Amino acid sequence: MTDHPSRALAAFASQLRFDSIPPHVVERTVNLYVDWLGSALGGKGARPVETIARFARAARGAPEAQGACDVITDRTRTTAYFAAMTNGAASHFVEQDDVHNGSVLHPATVVFPVTLALAQALGASGQEFIAASVAGYEVGIRVGEFMGRSHYKIFHTTGTVGTIAAAAAAARMLKLTPEQTLDAFGSAGTQASGLWEFLRDAADSKQLHTAMAAANGLMAAQLAADGFRGAQRILEGAQGMAAGMSSDADPAKLVDRLGERWATVETSFKYHAACRHTHPAADALLSVIEAYRLDPDDIASVTAHVHQGAIDVLGSVVVPSTVHQAKFNMGTVLGLVAWRGYAGVNEFERDYSAGDIAAFRERVTMALDEEVDRAYPARWIGKVTVTTRDGRTLQGRVDEPKGDPGNTLSRDEIAAKFVRLAAFSGAASGEEAQRLLDAAWGIAEAQRVSTLFGEGASA
Amino acid sequence: MTDHPSRALAAFASQLRFDSIPPHVVERTVNLYVDWLGSALGGKGARPVETIARFARAARGAPEAQGACDVITDRTRTTAYFAAMTNGAASHFVEQDDVHNGSVLHPATVVFPVTLALAQALGASGQEFIAASVAGYEVGIRVGEFMGRSHYKIFHTTGTVGTIAAAAAAARMLKLTPEQTLDAFGSAGTQASGLWEFLRDAADSKQLHTAMAAANGLMAAQLAADGFRGAQRILEGAQGMAAGMSSDADPAKLVDRLGERWATVETSFKYHAACRHTHPAADALLSVIEAYRLDPDDIASVTAHVHQGAIDVLGSVVVPSTVHQAKFNMGTVLGLVAWRGYAGVNEFERDYSAGDIAAFRERVTMALDEEVDRAYPARWIGKVTVTTRDGRTLQGRVDEPKGDPGNTLSRDEIAAKFVRLAAFSGAASGEEAQRLLDAAWGIAEAQRVSTLFGEGASA
Numbered sequence: 001m002t003d004h005p006s007r008a009l010a011a012f013a014s015q016l017r018f019d020s021i022p023p024h025v026v027e028r029t030v031n032l033y034v035d036w037l038g039s040a041l042g043g044k045g046a047r048p049v050e051t052i053a054r055f056a057r058a059a060r061g062a063p064e065a066q067g068a069c070d071v072i073t074d075r076t077r078t079t080a081y082f083a084a085m086t087n088g089a090a091s092h093f094v095e096q097d098d099v100h101n102g103s104v105l106h107p108a109t110v111v112f113p114v115t116l117a118l119a120q121a122l123g124a125s126g127q128e129f130i131a132a133s134v135a136g137y138e139v140g141i142r143v144g145e146f147m148g149r150s151h152y153k154i155f156h157t158t159g160t161v162g163t164i165a166a167a168a169a170a171a172r173m174l175k176l177t178p179e180q181t182l183d184a185f186g187s188a189g190t191q192a193s194g195l196w197e198f199l200r201d202a203a204d205s206k207q208l209h210t211a212m213a214a215a216n217g218l219m220a221a222q223l224a225a226d227g228f229r230g231a232q233r234i235l236e237g238a239q240g241m242a243a244g245m246s247s248d249a250d251p252a253k254l255v256d257r258l259g260e261r262w263a264t265v266e267t268s269f270k271y272h273a274a275c276r277h278t279h280p281a282a283d284a285l286l287s288v289i290e291a292y293r294l295d296p297d298d299i300a301s302v303t304a305h306v307h308q309g310a311i312d313v314l315g316s317v318v319v320p321s322t323v324h325q326a327k328f329n330m331g332t333v334l335g336l337v338a339w340r341g342y343a344g345v346n347e348f349e350r351d352y353s354a355g356d357i358a359a360f361r362e363r364v365t366m367a368l369d370e371e372v373d374r375a376y377p378a379r380w381i382g383k384v385t386v387t388t389r390d391g392r393t394l395q396g397r398v399d400e401p402k403g404d405p406g407n408t409l410s411r412d413e414i415a416a417k418f419v420r421l422a423a424f425s426g427a428a429s430g431e432e433a434q435r436l437l438d439a440a441w442g443i444a445e446a447q448r449v450s451t452l453f454g455e456g457a458s459a
Numbered sequence: 460m461t462d463h464p465s466r467a468l469a470a471f472a473s474q475l476r477f478d479s480i481p482p483h484v485v486e487r488t489v490n491l492y493v494d495w496l497g498s499a500l501g502g503k504g505a506r507p508v509e510t511i512a513r514f515a516r517a518a519r520g521a522p523e524a525q526g527a528c529d530v531i532t533d534r535t536r537t538t539a540y541f542a543a544m545t546n547g548a549a550s551h552f553v554e555q556d557d558v559h560n561g562s563v564l565h566p567a568t569v570v571f572p573v574t575l576a577l578a579q580a581l582g583a584s585g586q587e588f589i590a591a592s593v594a595g596y597e598v599g600i601r602v603g604e605f606m607g608r609s610h611y612k613i614f615h616t617t618g619t620v621g622t623i624a625a626a627a628a629a630a631r632m633l634k635l636t637p638e639q640t641l642d643a644f645g646s647a648g649t650q651a652s653g654l655w656e657f658l659r660d661a662a663d664s665k666q667l668h669t670a671m672a673a674a675n676g677l678m679a680a681q682l683a684a685d686g687f688r689g690a691q692r693i694l695e696g697a698q699g700m701a702a703g704m705s706s707d708a709d710p711a712k713l714v715d716r717l718g719e720r721w722a723t724v725e726t727s728f729k730y731h732a733a734c735r736h737t738h739p740a741a742d743a744l745l746s747v748i749e750a751y752r753l754d755p756d757d758i759a760s761v762t763a764h765v766h767q768g769a770i771d772v773l774g775s776v777v778v779p780s781t782v783h784q785a786k787f788n789m790g791t792v793l794g795l796v797a798w799r800g801y802a803g804v805n806e807f808e809r810d811y812s813a814g815d816i817a818a819f820r821e822r823v824t825m826a827l828d829e830e831v832d833r834a835y836p837a838r839w840i841g842k843v844t845v846t847t848r849d850g851r852t853l854q855g856r857v858d859e860p861k862g863d864p865g866n867t868l869s870r871d872e873i874a875a876k877f878v879r880l881a882a883f884s885g886a887a888s889g890e891e892a893q894r895l896l897d898a899a900w901g902i903a904e905a906q907r908v909s910t911l912f913g914e915g916a917s918a
Contacts, residue, residue: 052687055678058538061521187664199698200698226513228510240656243654
């Protein structure tokens with residue numbers, strides 16, 4: 001155990017070589033990238049995403065100016081800073097981006113906006129892109145684990161810790177030294193922000209959190225490259241992130257088996273298009289419905305047995321008034337699963353307040369479960385108790401929800417989700433989506449990462 | 460007492476009319492603006508400031524593009540976003556910008572970068588500029604008081620709360636409705652950040668905090684103008700700023716005598732160019748030296764009797780290794796005061812590590828004082844105990860350090876400080892400084908706030 005974990009973590013990110021990353025980690029990182037790109041396409045047209053995109057254009061204030069970096073939702077190009085900001089906003093909107101269970105961090109939406117933009121700006125190779133992305137995942141996940149459960153009760157970890165993940169990815173992309181990378185951590189950590197308060201008002205802050213985590217992390221690394229100094233112990237210091245925003249931080253987690261444990265492959269894909277805290281119960285309910293061949297109308301009540309974090313995040317919404325809020329409502333998610341078999345983007349868009357779904361919602365309650373809570377956040381166990389109208393009490397359970405590392409999505413499933421998201425938002429036709437997919441699967445082999453669209457597109 | 464203090468505060472900021480601001484408050488706001496402009500000029504050439512300016516140019520990525528908003532340090536023009544960012548960085552560097560005692564907030568460096576940039580972008584009148592600036596001060600100060608002493612132990616209030624002050628000023632400048640202003644508070648508060656950890660490494664984060672508080676606050680208001688929703692109780696809500704970053708927050712302070720108590724005029728000017736926590740003791744030491752006609756060599760030791768906040772912020776630096784760190788070192792400040800009679804920018808630059816100053820530094824200690832601590836932060840009492848080489852024990856005391864509201868600077872003193880700062884950094888010649896001063900004193904009467912420099916300059 002080092003006496004300076006921030007420094008050890010910065011050195012790891014700075015020195016991570018593509019050749020030292022095992023092939024299965026590279027392969028999974030490509031899958032995570034493709035999955036992320038689908039989510040970014042899926043954000044096109046969403047009001048908060050388009051508002052941030054308009055802000056970015058106005059802040060730049062240079063209508064004719066071009067750039068090397070794709071804005072995925074509208075296929076314009078801009079600087080790395082504004083591309084990271086806009087793509088960071090876009091890729092978290094449909095609630096389909098990945099999540100790491102133990103850290104409760106959504107790494108893709110803060111890491112790939114940065115690595116893609118910088119790789120395009122620098123004309124870097126696919127191998128560099130992968131190495132930098134893995135650096136972002138490995139750092140971000142460990143910092144999320146370090147900050148602990150107390151942090152997540154008030155703070156949106158993907159906003160706060162995501163800034164460090166983005167900085168680590170950017171630092172590796174810019175080939176910063178370990179010392180510069182530590183400076184970047186300092187400038188990123190002192191900008192770490194993101195509060196859950198917005199949830200109870202269905203406000204738009206979630207997109208702002210991911211946009212600015214990506215942009216601020218990139219800024220921190222660019223400043224460090226230019227000699228800007230940051231705090232050397234921003235994570236574990238006496239007036240650092242944990243001191244200010246956690247009561248159960250454990251510095252040992254920052255350097256947990258660096259280079260041996262690949263946290264990147266522990267990341268889960270999202271199958272349902274809802275807050276991840278609903279997925280275990282959704283899959284458990286599906287298992288009961290399938291096992292007992294229940295009709296949704298047979299179900300009198302469902303109790304979802306959950307961890308405390310689920311209650312903290314989902315508990316504030318009783319009757320959702322927007323699609324986005326519905327994705328944070330256990331009753332709506334279980335209703336969609338029961339009636340439609342799947343809680344995807346189209347199901348939410350069409351039916352979140354449909355009569356049958358709203359009626360089912362009223363029959364769902366959450367209860368804190370000791371076993372589930374103890375296992376969390378390392379494992380997200382799904383448990384439900386279903387009572388039927390004919391008086392039966394049925395138990396459902398899944399130990400790994402669909403998309404979790406032990407129950408991961410296949411490349412076919414990821415591709416299908418990608419095409420579905422592109423079609424949902426209208427960001428790409430079926431043919432365009434297929435072309436984007438073909439290129440995206442080959443990102444690790446690219447000699448030079450360039451624009452995804454049009455003439456200059458990577459093979 | 461309202462049951463929704465965030466909303467009451469947003470409504471106040473949104474509806475503040477120039478005509479309802481008493482003349483003495485307008486006059487003091489002009490003084491604060493002039494004092495701020497001097498600090499911004501003083502930041503020219505400082506490495507962290509220039510690094511942020513380079514970042515802003517690269518992030519914009521449009522070398523030919525112009526804008527309506529002055530970058531004060533280099534007289535270029537850009538968009539409101541990047542002007543706020545760069546001027547926010549510049550105006551906090553020389554540690555000469557104002558401070559409000561009760562909130563421990565430096566309002567000028569987060570408010571004026573926003574109001575000046577937006578007034579220039581919109582061609583707004585001087586009266587609108589003053590009203591928006593006062594809105595920023597009144598809101599920011601109350602939010603700082605609300606967050607309490609526990610917040611300031613870990614967080615740099617000017618970074619965190621400064622984001623809300625900047626948002627309030629920007630919202631008023633953009634003529635947002637009360638509802639939109641509340642949205643802006645939500646988007647600002649969820650980006651509130653800034654940790655003291657950087658102090659122990661003499662890192663550059665202080666400039667980043669003020670740059671991004673100004674830029675993020677402006678962003679929050681621009682997003683709100685475009686329909687982006689924010690949390691409705693970002694300050695006092697169960698997962699809001701106080702819940703996450705304070706243990707002694709008092710919501711009543713948010714709405715303390717709105718429109719009756721003018722907190723703006725409670726703001727202190729900085730006389731010495733050091734962290735404000737050193738000023739009471741510096742003035743108390745000066746009073747002893749003057750009263751007993753001491754020679755610095757007569758002094759065997761000095762104990763500065765301080766409040767806990769001073770120990771928290773100043774305690775981490777023992778031997779300063781940079782000018783900036785020296786400004787956070789009680790011994791260095793008292794040494795400069797004793798030997799040079801004043802701890803100004805030139806004294807720090809030339810002598811912070813000079814032999815006599817370093818030797819004096821070793822004779823200074825801080826001690827927590829119950830009376831001083833109890834009075835803080837409403838009053839910043841200065842108390843020192845001096846022991847002399849000939850065996851005397853002498854007490855020094857000031858109840859209001861120079862620059863405090865009851866002991867404020869005259870316009871002549873502000874002008875002299877302005878000219879000194881412009882000359883120190885080379886940002887303006889004596890003649891240019893005088894021209895800038897003449898225009899700045901008349902800002903409240905300007906029909907239209909335009910560039911400060913060159914052809915298009917305001918009268």
